[in-house]
Amino acid sequence: MIVEKAGTLGFCFGVKRAINIVRQVAQEQGGIETLGPLVHNQQVLQELAGIGVRIAKDVADIKGNTVVISAHGIGQQVEKEIRAQNIQMIDTTCPFVRRLQLAARKLAESGFFVIIYGASDHTEVKATLGWANNRGIAALDAGLIARMDDLPRWLGILSQTTRVPAQFTEFVRNIIDATFTRDSELRVIDTICHDIRKRQADALELAKKVDLMLVIGDRESANTNRLAELCATATSTHLLETAADIQPSCLEGQSYIGITAGASTSERTIDEVITRLEAL
Ligand code: SF4
Structure with missing residues (x-):
């Protein structure tokens, strides 16, 4: 293996x-x-x-x-x-989160209604809406924005730092489709974290080569979940929190296994997963 x-x-x-x-x-x-x-x-x-x-x-x-x-x-x-x-x-x-917060404040101060592509219950997103003086909304579905009757004309669009770039682009495209008939003015700022962008690209590249991807991280971690979703588009993928979560039956017939891990997963947890894989 x-x-x-x-x-x-x-x-x-x-x-x-x-x-x-x-x-x-x-x-x-x-x-x-x-x-x-x-x-x-x-x-x-x-x-x-x-x-x-x-x-x-x-x-x-x-x-x-x-x-x-x-x-x-x-x-x-x-x-x-x-x-x-x-x-x-x-x-x-x-610093990447600060960049997002400052962008939200600048947009709000310039009269834009801030739209954050992200999970509305995530700490980073809630805090960023605070920086926009709560003149904004967070959503993952552009349809939600399009259906707002009182949607302002000036819209500033940002992304939660850990989102997938291609999905952010799609979200923005859908907002453009839905709002251009309302004489809108849109400003889009790419606020996705550089580390996350690289991590996702590396994970996807590996996922395309292997039989099975193991994504190590907490189920509550937004960036870990995005990694697992992304890898699943290319190969069979499992999300593990620790080495104890490895099911030996999942490894049957798999000769090439790829490993990635979320931004808050320690090296020790990654090493423990690899040690258990080798033992199995
Ligand atoms: S993933 Fe890490 S580097 Fe990127 S914004 Fe979050 S804390 Fe910062």
């Missing part, structure tokens, strides 16, 4: 940076709180809990006087609430 890893996999730049900052602060201060989970990955969160990292559910749940903001960022209203309570912030918002 041949096992091949995709060119880009595991921790992305933004997650690595956030985890390093939190590890260092937790070590120096004997523990720290994060506002919401730092990453969408249970194994990483367990490891952080082991060094004293506590997750505050919301601003009211922060017990100490310092809180870490995750790579997904927060909205400006939440930031105001934290400042009002004199709580210090250690901001690990990823």
